[in-house]
Amino acid sequence: QVQLQESGPGLVKPSETLSLTCTVSGYSINSGYYWGWIRQPPGKGLEWVGSIYHSGSTFYNPSLKGRVTISADTSKNQFSLKVNSVTAADTAVYYCVRGTVATNPSSYDSWGQGALVTVSS
Amino acid sequence: QSVLTQPPSVSGAPGQRVIISCTGSSSNIGAGYDVHWYRQLPGTAPKPLIYGNTNRPSGVPDRFSGSKSGTSASLAITGLQAEDEADYYCQSYDSSLTTVAFGGGTKLTVL
Numbered sequence: 001q002v003q004l005q006e007s008g009p010g011l012v013k014p015s016e017t018l019s020l021t022c023t024v025s026g027y028s029i030n031s032g033y034y035w036g037w038i039r040q041p042p043g044k045g046l047e048w049v050g051s052i053y054h055s056g057s058t059f060y061n062p063s064l065k066g067r068v069t070i071s072a073d074t075s076k077n078q079f080s081l082k083v084n085s086v087t088a089a090d091t092a093v094y095y096c097v098r099g100t101v102a103t104n105p106s107s108y109d110s111w112g113q114g115a116l117v118t119v120s121s
Numbered sequence: 122q123s124v125l126t127q128p129p130s131v132s133g134a135p136g137q138r139v140i141i142s143c144t145g146s147s148s149n150i151g152a153g154y155d156v157h158w159y160r161q162l163p164g165t166a167p168k169p170l171i172y173g174n175t176n177r178p179s180g181v182p183d184r185f186s187g188s189k190s191g192t193s194a195s196l197a198i199t200g201l202q203a204e205d206e207a208d209y210y211c212q213s214y215d216s217s218l219t220t221v222a223f224g225g226g227t228k229l230t231v232l
Contacts, residue, residue: 045123046159046167046210048221061220095166105214105221107157107172114166 002027004096006115012090013121018083020115022096029072030054034099034106035079037070039092040114047092051099051106052079086119093117124149124215125224132230133201141227143194143211149222151192154214158187158196161208161226170209171196198229206231 008020022035029035036051036059050060052070060068064083072079083090093114099106126144133139143156150156156174159167169178171187174194186197194213198205211224 045226046212046223048223062218063220100172103155103157103173105154105212107155107169107212108159108167109169109172109178111166111168 002098002110004098004110004112006094006096006112008115008117010116010118012086012117012119014087014119015085018081018086018090018117018119020081020094020096020117022079022081022112024077024079024098027098028074029077029079030074033101034059035070035072036097036099036106036108037081038095038097038108038111040095041089041092049081049083049094051097088119091117091119123225124218124222125211125213127209127211127224127227129225130228130230132232133198134232135201135203137201138197138199139201139229141196141198141209141211141229143196143213143224145192145194145213145215147192148217149192149213149215150189150194152216154216156187156189156194157212158185159210159212161210163207167210201231203231205229 003025034051037049069082095114096112097108098110158171160170161167174189209227215222
């Protein structure tokens with residue numbers, strides 16, 4: 001049973017960089033699937049942030065205007081998210097997810113519990 | 122404003138059937154992209170409910186079913202139960218925006 005767990009600072013100052021890490025257990029991220037991030041502002045709906053394929057290819061939401069980087073550390077079975085130049089609009093619960101390859105687009109069959117990141121001075 | 126439109130809310134009495142619609146366009150659902158559905162209970166992470174338009178993950182009861190036609194998809198819930206009260210989201214891909222897209226979500230209230 002795959003499990004995902006987000007970790008990182010819960011408070012980030014405006015204009016700085018948001019950094020989160022997702023630790024995966026029960027499955028090697030090297031073995032397949034997409035690994036990604038979905039966020040949810042308080043009281044609002046879900047927004048796809050981006051994902052990384054097990055081969056290393058990355059895909060990002062164009063609306064985030066190049067502020068996002070997703071990378072993987074296979075030795076630690078982790079993948080990470082960085083969002084730079086954050087504003088209050090980036091305040092959200094960030095979920096790390098596993099995306100399947102059998103459908104187009106991926107469906108997200110495993111989710112972390114979520115990490116609330118607040119952007120405030 | 123999402124490219125996938127869901128009703129903000131639906132409601133039904135216990136035992137009844139409700140349908141949640143997800144309306145898209147020719148650049149997403151109508152282009153043949155798969156539709157997936159998730160259920161989010163208050164304060165928890167979303168969980169998959171339907172994948173690939175009509176398929177249920179292991180453990181999801183057959184009270185939940187998905188369908189897709191043209192530029193729309195639907196989630197049907199039969200035998201409504203109190204624990205079905207949650208937010209429901211559809212998901213697909215939009216080729217014009219080149220992004221994974223979620224519907225705005227539908228809050229289901231069990232009367």
